[in-house]
Amino acid sequence: MEKRTLFKHLLDTWQSLDGVWQQDAFLLWMCVIVVVMLFSSGAVIGLFLQSLWGIFTSGHQRTETDTSPHP
Numbered sequence: 001m002e003k004r005t006l007f008k009h010l011l012d013t014w015q016s017l018d019g020v021w022q023q024d025a026f027l028l029w030m031c032v033i034v035v036v037m038l039f040s041s042g043a044v045i046g047l048f049l050q051s052l053w054g055i056f057t058s059g060h061q062r063t064e065t066d067t068s069p070h071p
Contacts, residue, residue, distance in 0.1 A: 017025060038044045 014022065014025070035044065
């Protein structure tokens with residue numbers, strides 16, 4: 001499909017949506033753009049690795065305290 005035809009198809013689909021659906025589609029599109037921009041800058045990767053590290057360390061500490069003998 002040509003670039004111009006694809007753009008026309010997307011524009012026709014967008015215009016055929018009701019007002020509420022247009023707002024939802026616009027917000028969804030903005031969220032996708034923001035996520036792609038953050039991912040390309042590396043911020044999302046850093047946050048993901050930081051959250052994985054937090055899950056690992058908190059789970060590891062909890063395991064140590066759970067397996068320790070109780071007096």
